[in-house]
Amino acid sequence: MSKGLPKRSEDYSLWYNELVKRADLAENSAVRGCMVIKPYGYSIWEKIQAQLDIMFKETGHSNAYFPLFIPKSYLSKEASHIEGFAKECAVVTHYRLKNSEDGKSVIVDPDAKLEEELIVRPTSETVIWSTYKNWIQSYRDLPLLVNQWANVVRWEMRTRLFLRTSEFLWQEGHTAHATKQEAIDETVQMMNVYAQFAQEFMALPVVKGVKTENERFAGAVDTYCIEAMMQDGKALQAGTSHFLGQNFAKAFDVKFATKEGGLEYVWGTSWGVSTRLMGALIMAHSDDNGLVLPPKLAPIQVVIIPIYRGDAELEILSIKAKEIMAKLKAKGISVKFDNRDTFKPGWKFAEYELKGVPIRIALGPRDLENNSLEIARRDTLTKETIHLDGVILEDYIIGLLDEIQENIYQKAFSFKNEMTTEADTWEEFQSILDNKGGFVSAHWDGTTATEEKIKELSKATIRCIPLDRKEEEGKCILTGQPSSGRVLFARAY
Amino acid sequence: MSKGLPKRSEDYSLWYNELVKRADLAENSAVRGCMVIKPYGYSIWEKIQAQLDIMFKETGHSNAYFPLFIPKSYLSKEASHIEGFAKECAVVTHYRLKNSEDGKSVIVDPDAKLEEELIVRPTSETVIWSTYKNWIQSYRDLPLLVNQWANVVRWEMRTRLFLRTSEFLWQEGHTAHATKQEAIDETVQMMNVYAQFAQEFMALPVVKGVKTENERFAGAVDTYCIEAMMQDGKALQAGTSHFLGQNFAKAFDVKFATKEGGLEYVWGTSWGVSTRLMGALIMAHSDDNGLVLPPKLAPIQVVIIPIYRGDAELEILSIKAKEIMAKLKAKGISVKFDNRDTFKPGWKFAEYELKGVPIRIALGPRDLENNSLEIARRDTLTKETIHLDGVILEDYIIGLLDEIQENIYQKAFSFKNEMTTEADTWEEFQSILDNKGGFVSAHWDGTTATEEKIKELSKATIRCIPLDRKEEEGKCILTGQPSSGRVLFARAY
Ligand SMILES: [Zn+2]
Numbered sequence: 007m008s009k010g011l012p013k014r015s016e017d018y019s020l021w022y023n024e025l026v027k028r029a030d031l032a033e034n035s036a037v038r039g040c041m042v043i044k045p046y047g048y049s050i051w052e053k054i055q056a057q058l059d060i061m062f063k064e065t066g067h068s069n070a071y072f073p074l075f076i077p078k079s080y081l082s083k084e085a086s087h088i089e090g091f092a093k094e095c096a097v098v099t100h101y102r103l104k105n106s107e108d109g110k111s112v113i114v115d116p117d118a119k120l121e122e123e124l125i126v127r128p129t130s131e132t133v134i135w136s137t138y139k140n141w142i143q144s145y146r147d148l149p150l151l152v153n154q155w156a157n158v159v160r161w162e163m164r165t166r167l168f169l170r171t172s173e174f175l176w177q178e179g180h181t182a183h184a185t186k187q188e189a190i191d192e193t194v195q196m197m198n199v200y201a202q203f204a205q206e207f208m209a210l211p212v213v214k215g216v217k218t219e220n221e222r223f224a225g226a227v228d229t230y231c232i233e234a235m236m237q238d239g240k241a242l243q244a245g246t247s248h249f250l251g252q253n254f255a256k257a258f259d260v261k262f263a264t265k266e267g268g269l270e271y272v273w274g275t276s277w278g279v280s281t282r283l284m285g286a287l288i289m290a291h292s293d294d295n296g297l298v299l300p301p302k303l304a305p306i307q308v309v310i311i312p313i314y315r316g317d318a319e320l321e322i323l324s325i326k327a328k329e330i331m332a333k334l335k336a337k338g339i340s341v342k343f344d345n346r347d348t349f350k351p352g353w354k355f356a357e358y359e360l361k362g363v364p365i366r367i368a369l370g371p372r373d374l375e376n377n378s379l380e381i382a383r384r385d386t387l388t389k390e391t392i393h394l395d396g397v398i399l400e401d402y403i404i405g406l407l408d409e410i411q412e413n414i415y416q417k418a419f420s421f422k423n424e425m426t427t428e429a430d431t432w433e434e435f436q437s438i439l440d441n442k443g444g445f446v447s448a449h450w451d452g453t454t455a456t457e458e459k460i461k462e463l464s465k466a467t468i469r470c471i472p473l474d475r476k477e478e479e480g481k482c483i484l485t486g487q488p489s490s491g492r493v494l495f496a497r498a499y
Numbered sequence: 500m501s502k503g504l505p506k507r508s509e510d511y512s513l514w515y516n517e518l519v520k521r522a523d524l525a526e527n528s529a530v531r532g533c534m535v536i537k538p539y540g541y542s543i544w545e546k547i548q549a550q551l552d553i554m555f556k557e558t559g560h561s562n563a564y565f566p567l568f569i570p571k572s573y574l575s576k577e578a579s580h581i582e583g584f585a586k587e588c589a590v591v592t593h594y595r596l597k598n599s600e601d602g603k604s605v606i607v608d609p610d611a612k613l614e615e616e617l618i619v620r621p622t623s624e625t626v627i628w629s630t631y632k633n634w635i636q637s638y639r640d641l642p643l644l645v646n647q648w649a650n651v652v653r654w655e656m657r658t659r660l661f662l663r664t665s666e667f668l669w670q671e672g673h674t675a676h677a678t679k680q681e682a683i684d685e686t687v688q689m690m691n692v693y694a695q696f697a698q699e700f701m702a703l704p705v706v707k708g709v710k711t712e713n714e715r716f717a718g719a720v721d722t723y724c725i726e727a728m729m730q731d732g733k734a735l736q737a738g739t740s741h742f743l744g745q746n747f748a749k750a751f752d753v754k755f756a757t758k759e760g761g762l763e764y765v766w767g768t769s770w771g772v773s774t775r776l777m778g779a780l781i782m783a784h785s786d787d788n789g790l791v792l793p794p795k796l797a798p799i800q801v802v803i804i805p806i807y808r809g810d811a812e813l814e815i816l817s818i819k820a821k822e823i824m825a826k827l828k829a830k831g832i833s834v835k836f837d838n839r840d841t842f843k844p845g846w847k848f849a850e851y852e853l854k855g856v857p858i859r860i861a862l863g864p865r866d867l868e869n870n871s872l873e874i875a876r877r878d879t880l881t882k883e884t885i886h887l888d889g890v891i892l893e894d895y896i897i898g899l900l901d902e903i904q905e906n907i908y909q910k911a912f913s914f915k916n917e918m919t920t921e922a923d924t925w926e927e928f929q930s931i932l933d934n935k936g937g938f939v940s941a942h943w944d945g946t947t948a949t950e951e952k953i954k955e956l957s958k959a960t961i962r963c964i965p966l967d968r969k970e971e972e973g974k975c976i977l978t979g980q981p982s983s984g985r986v987l988f989a990r991a992y
């Protein structure tokens with residue numbers, strides 16, 4: 007860490023980019039659009055993965071792994087899938103290199119051309135449903151509840167670390183069911199799992215809703231989603247869950263023998279979240295000093311920094327620090343003692359602020375004398391000296407971590423509410439978008455034409471039709487046509 | 500599961516293929532050479548991953564993620580790397596599809612040709628060292644201890660599930676150090692981590708050794724490895740750890756400022772194991788009834804099968820089964836109660852035998868009367884009735900799981916020893932390979948020419964120069980030239 011970050015108020019986008027790099031989260035690689043996720047950033051992703059994986063397994067899912075490559079012909083089997091899906095894909099055409107004639111480099115061997123090109127998976131519905139055809143014969147094989155953790159590639163021209171990269175990491179759930187209702191229930195359940203994860207672990211309040219036809223996943227009958235609000239007033243889609251109807255079952259001829267002896271197409275769902283969640287986590291909570299991590303996803307929850315002169319003092323402080331570490335670790339708290347003599351305390355303070363460590367304990371000789379500790383909170387940037395007489399330190403820290411988690415959530419929750427505004431006229435609508443930002447709750451006539459016109463005029467899209475919206479008579483913000491309830495608009499990532 | 504497996508003694512190779520498919524471990528996909536790892540197989544891989552990940556972190560490593568794609572020019576930067584490395588790689592040449600003129604399919608957009616082709620990573624040294632150049636400036640940035648869990652692609656013409664597939668999953672550690680000795684120590688440490696994992700978790704005894712120059716990883720100064728013996732007398736390389744010297748640092752210009760103010764090239768290592776371990780696990784222990792899993796890697800350690808007539812009986816047995824499950828789960832044992840009424844007990848017995856579940860508990864009405872259980876062991880295929888009076892069931896099961904783990908290891912250990920034979924003449928050497936198989940410990944004159952000649956004549960390769968070999972004067976098995984110690988030959992996977 008060197009000089010300060012750019013300020014959010016001056017250049018939010020630059021602030022984000024610099025924060026991601028300086029906090030050692032990720033960086034651009036030499037390959038256009040592909041990122042390197044650095045160890046510190048990856049350790050946050052591991053915490054996200056671990057918790058989601060628990061929640062997927064608790065809801066009955068198992069992990070599996072399907073091929074990276076998809077035969078080109080598969081992509082055109084489900085008509086609306088290929089129609090709607092972006093065609094910016096990485097295409098493998100050859101399977102061998104050879105030495106160049108001068109021997110100094112390698113070239114693609116023209117004799118090693120594939121008969122059918124392979125597409126690096128942009129999502130795996132096609133390859134998975136072609137596999138499910140063999141896995142599903144009878145109602146006894148259903149439901150099939152599978153998830154995959156994988157890398158996917160969608161060639162992007164304009165990329166931003168975590169938010170939009172050509173290669174990203176994600177999970178994709180793909181389930182198959184005997185009935186329509188069961189598949190819909192699964193779709194809604196997984197949207198709820200995502201919402202719960204966002205709120206309880208990422209401290210990120212979200213709106214649950216359904217996408218309009220226009221914004222739906224290519225090949226889905228319905229797309230459910232969770233939408234979050236970033237500090238700059240832009241929305242971010244944090245997860246989607248698709249009810250696929252029988253579309254992929256029909257495209258790949260996946261039928262099952264029913265209990266009653268019939269033969270029916272299977273009902274499907276798919277659902278996913280990606281390393282984009284890292285972008286949401288960073289943008290939702292961080293400040294001009296750096297990352298602010300909710301304790302439940304912080305790889306280091308507590309850092310202890312010794313304030314000392316000379317090796318003798320450090321040695322005495324180390325004994326105390328190791329005592330504290332042992333106590334906290336026994337309670338499952340991740341704690342780091344940074345006793346490096348190659349950096350000064352002030353540098354370390356700034357470094358762990360930048361990295362979003364929720365609690366910093368500073369420990370000097372006077373603290374030993376007074377049986378005290380200086381404890382600083384990353385979320386509020388406040389610090390206080392705690393006298394340890396009669397205090398059970400580990401309980402105090404657990405309580406404080408809970409308080410920080412809750413405080414970060416409440417702050418984001420209030421912000422999201424403040425940033426949700428009703429608009430009843432087109433002027434209001436535009437003025438809110440231009441001056442305040444955030445979600446705009448407004449009536450819409452339900453047509454794709456109007457939706458697209460509004461997008462063209464305002465750069466705002468319909469983020470979702472909230473599940474909890476009230477029935478309310480109204481008039482479309484643009485056309486004045488009748489509407490039975492508001493939808494959420496926003497400019498979005 | 501339908502009819503029985505082929506027998507190992509009749510067709511080992513067919514037995515393996517059928518076992519992998521019928522035990523729901525993996526299957527071939529529609530994409531040539533790429534496999535689908537099925538949920539049950541993947542759950543074993545998850546246990547392998549989880550334990551290795553713990554061991555990597557205990558030895559100070561962090562995970563990170565690097566791009567899937569490598570610019571073609573990178574591959575030729577380290578001369579011996581590209582020279583020695585197989586060039587069977589998947590090559591991405593285009594980044595977009597478009598609709599065909601008839602609108603019925605998609606074609607590769609000829610306008611979307613990449614300026615420089617991208618190679619799907621066959622291993623990541625080049626892309627990682629090009630990144631390390633920016634991460635390493637000073638001795639304070641060292642050591643850099645990073646691991647990556649990822650998919651890699653090496654185009655294979657002849658593939659076998661888990662053992663050789665075009666795409667496979669693996670981990671690759673890539674570390675950078677200030678001194679040669681530290682890098683060598685790291686290389687040896689990681690070989691030892693692999694050996695410990697193989698022995699303690701996979702119940703797989705291994706030989707630790709160094710590869711000959713001929714068998715060394717392309718770009719390495721030394722390759723350490725662990726070699727295991729399969730039931731058909733063929734060896735399998737289960738993991739490798741490479742001391743890279745300064746080769747990649749020089750190729751990618753990675754220097755660091757020393758404490759003393761100098762500027763030096765960094766020393767490197769890399770090390771990896773892959774889904775090939777699944778093949779080793781299956782082939783080392785399984786029998787003609789199916790998989791035999793060491794308890795420490797079994798996704799289901801105990802299965803409870805109710806033997807009943809009618810719903811009322813099942814209900815009573817279920818109460819007891821749930822009691823047992825709760826007790827075992829509280830001790831961290833993974834247990835499944837298979838109360839499906841769609842399959843008969845005999846079918847279930849065969850199914851869990853096929854899937855290698857270490858302990859099967861059968862529970863019938865008479866067991867309730869007698870306070871007993873029928874407990875069957877997968878490894879020995881024996882069963883006994885246990886009276887529960889005065890027995891703490893969970894302790895009994897823990898003890899039995901330990902015993903099974905140990906028994907599987909001991910069996911493999913004895914087998915490996917029996918299958919290691921010294922040969923002192925060429926005739927002996929050939930006879931052992933043709934009639935008995937296994938490792939042949941023999942003298943070799945140390946030249947690549949002889950090594951290759953032996954391979955040509957016998958199909959056996961030098962698996963390694965064992966680390967624990969004794970100094971011993973001898974004569975090369977082929978040329979009669981002097982040798983100072985034996986090396987291990989074998990036909991290998
Ligand atoms: Zn939405």
Ligand SMILES: [Zn+2]
Pocket residue numbers: 707708709710723724725726962963964
């Ligand atoms: Zn070896």
